Amino acid sequence: MLIFLLAATLALFVAGVALPKMSMLPPAFWAHLVLAVGVVSLITAAMQHFAPVLTRSRGPGKWIGRLPWLMLVAGTLAIAVFAGLVHAHALSLAALLVLAGAVAMLLWMRRKWRDALGKPHPGLAWYVAAMFCLAAGMVAAALLPWLPQWHSALRAFHLHVNLYGFVGLTAIGTLQVLMPTVTNRPDPEVGRRLRDDLKWALAGSLLLALGKAMSLNWLAGLGLTLWLLPLAKLGLAWGRSHSRALFAVHGQAPVLMAALLGFVCALLAAVLEPATLTSPLGLFLPGFLFPLVSGAAGQLAPVWVLAGAVTARHEAARIPLGRFGGIRALLFLTAALLPLLGYQCAGMPGLVALIWFLAVFAVWLYRE
Helix, strand or coil, rough: CCCHHHHHHHHHHHHHHHCHHHHCCCCHHHHHHHHHHHHHHHHHHHHHHHHHHHHHHCCCCCHHHHHHHHHHHHHHHHHHCCCCCCCCCHHHHHHHHHHHHHHHHHHHHHHHHCCCCCCCHHHHHHHHHHHHHHHHHHHHHHHHCCCHHHHHHHHHHHHHHHHHHHHHHHHHHHHHHHHHHHCCCCCCCCHHHHHHHHHHHHHHHHHHHHHCCCCCHHHHHHHHHHHHHHHHHHHHHHHHHHHHHHCCEEEEHHHHHHHHHHHHHHHHHHHCCCCCCCCHHHHHHHHHHHHHHHHHHHHHHHHHHCCCCCCCCCCCHHHHHHHHHHHHHHHHHHHCHHHHHCCCCCCCHHHHHHHHHHHHHHHHHHCC
């Protein structure tokens, strides 16, 4: 399931950036195609893969294991609303389905925490916080058709708490443990950082979303400041431990570093609101999500496709996926920086890098 959702999400990324100007469908359709159909279901499935690892426990049961498909169905219903195929009030049903899935995930992760063999890894708490943000965003979305007078505030909260809370917390929590695996260099400080920094990241996500919803830029700026604290610590730690890998021509480490820097740029854009961006997604997708998902795919796809213990075959499978990763990282980083510098067409470098990786990924998947 994971490899299917991964491949589908990568393809939806391309569609979400390349097709909107060729279509009469509204921007909300494309945003929900990428995020609601692709990203939410992929993150849910990924959490179900990582949570048992972090707690040294069994994987999800039959019913919990089907939650990613519930998320996908809800996302499909949402895009049907924006395509004009069903009544707008069906958006509430879609949001309630995702809310139910988020609550089920929260209860499942609580049980994983309680039944863990030993003390759970602190990364699990980041996933719990991320699912809480998704649930909060879905409450706002469910209310949208019923409270038109609060439409702008609810929409802004829904958008920002999902982007910088749900996706952001999941991504940064995962990157902290993924980078040492990519570089094969242990990070003895990762557990302490995850324990100490979650409160700042979660508070930053909520304050940024509330600030945008209430049109209080100072509050959003405070959320940005709180978020920058853990991001700065993470960047400095990577610089100390993985500097050679971060600037390599090949491998996934440069791509993951580009994702971290892209998230910083996305946070800055949310507060500064550069004139070149009509939507936060114009930077968030090509500058952050593209390198995040492609970089993680290059490291994790061999594990998901080739069952069993990690062997030399898995390491060999990662080589073609990481070839010229440093060049792709520069393209992704360009896509993150251009909007902040006032340039248009910021998504093009990121789209080129993503299509490049998608072609390599498709050939690798076919051969495997």
